[in-house]
Amino acid sequence: MNISLNRWLDEAAMDPMLMPDFERICSFGGRLAGSGQDSDALDWTIGRLNEVRRGARRVEVSYDGWVCEKAELLLLGRSETLSSRPLLRSMATPPEGLEAAVIDLGKGRQSDFDAAGEQIRGRIVLVRHEYPFSPTHLHRRKKYDMAVSRGAAGFLIANNLPEQGLLSGSSGRGRGKPGIPAAYIDRESADRIASAGPNAPIRLTIAGKELEGSTAGVGVLDIPGEFEERVVISAHIDGHDLGESALDNATGVATALAAARALAMRVGRGTNSLRICFFSAEEWALSGSAGYLKSLEASELATLKLNINLDTVAGDENLTALTSDFPGLEPFVERASSAADLHIGSYLPLMANSDHANFAALGVPAMRLLAGFDRPSSRVNNILSAGDRMPAVRESELRRALRATSALAWLGLTASSSELTSLAARSS
Ligand SMILES: [Zn+2]
Structure with missing residues (x-):
């Protein structure tokens, strides 16, 4: 045969x-x-x-259709605009933007979230994207869910690869469901946030529209x-x-x-x-x-x-x-x-x-x-x-x-x- x-x-x-x-x-x-x-x-x-x-x-x-209408990320203090792309179905920020300090959680594994504890509350967490097809990686949506459950005000996920620009992905948030504003940034933007020191303040602005039917x-x-x-x-x-x-x-x-x-x-x-x-x-x-x-x-x-x-x-x-x-x-x-x-x-x-x-x-x-x-x-x-x-x-x-x-x-x-x-x- x-x-x-x-x-x-x-x-x-x-x-x-x-x-x-x-x-x-x-x-x-x-x-x-x-x-x-x-x-x-x-x-x-x-x-x-x-x-x-x-x-x-x-x-x-x-x-649950949705379209992004506005996305902007500003590193305050340096007045630098950074490259960003909201996750699909991201929660919107207030129209004037969300201003908060960034807490850098490295890869954003559970141990990183655990170690940061209460410091996460009210801050915008920064984690890294990982190659998604391996036995050891942690998926973006799991990191996002941890940020939500630990009381973060926002979520940034940086490309782990340099010179590759932005990535796209979904937040997984259903219509009418709770969530936090969330966006991809490129590797270079993550480096600039890191070089601004711990608790660097940023302003994230995201507007999206729900598409009915x-x-x-x-x-x-x-x-x-x-x-x-x-x-x-x-x-x-x-x-x-x-x-x-x-x-x-x-x-x-x-x-x-x-x-x-x-x-x-x-x-x-x-x-x-x-x-x-x-x-x-x-x-x-x-x-x-x-x-x-x-x-x-x-x-x-x-x-x-x-x-x-x-x-x-x-x-x-x-x-x-x-x-x-x-x-x-x-x-x-x-x-x-x-x-x-x-x-x-x-x-x-x-x-x-x-x-x-x-x-x-x-x-x-x-x-x-x-x-x-x-x-x-x-x-x-x-x-x-x-x-x-x-x-x-x-x-x-x-x-x-x-x-x-x-x-x-x-x-x-x-x-x-x-x-x-x-x-x-x-x-x-
Ligand atoms: Zn696919």
Whole structure:
């Protein structure tokens, strides 16, 4: 079986439209949800799905839309304006700005917050962004949540890399929920604040507008097999507007389209069914996929047996499956690795950093395929920055991701009911 599987995977990985699709998706721009670029890119992607198999559809789910109207950061005393970018859905400051002293908490780990204790109250905490794909990092939103719970007046998170400019990210704050004004700053601005001495006073001004009735599109294509059990390949189409969101996540969308083309010819008699999903508003605390899954009837949800979520699948030659606390996925990934004749690592603890987390939360065995896990010097470190553009991606990496995706999906599409059920056992 491996020889013929290998030949088929070789052909799949040579898909001539992989790179043109990737470049076309990047050409829409950064595709920030609500900008229109995400919606246009989704329509184009659904058109491509319809070329694979007619019947691709677009559904809309609601999410808490928001737009930044003003952002300004001033280092008082020196009257220097620093570079800043509010987190998505940041709490606004008073119109005249928030004036407070900065407390520098280094990386902003829990021990840093603990050591500062009551000094945090009423101050603006400054922490550092970390490369998000490693076993040891602490996510921005966890740092933000600690700042809120310890009584900080504001939150600044500095790029850890010099000369990379600003980053984009979400605060995770829901509509009407409490929070504090929060923004990214660049590394050089953090250095200037530090050089102004401890408790440097700053003025942060953020204004944003809630957008009522915002919806995020979801593109869906079903390719029915003989059995109703479904493998879902997903990827998010939206991104941030500093760059082209090439790594994160034109790589995933282009790979999913090519995998759909390769698999559509093989799904049918004797196989499970395949569903392809493209989500928007992933960068908004995973709202798009959450809304979509919530909209499904229980009987339909019960047919979803495996989620392979493609998010940032190039930018490094190493591929890892984040297996969301489903131990049965580890041997599954190993089998796909050997069938595809390439190495796919796996990492068991749940990392709620993409849409697979919403599938996992509903008990669906879910993995995120990711490039550059625990490789902070890889080109994946351009995500969320202006450097997330096409040159950060190599064709060979995308082809490797396509080969891995096709092998993983095929293993799921040919698994028996009992094999699929065994994937769903949880660690604890
Ligand atoms: Zn992503």
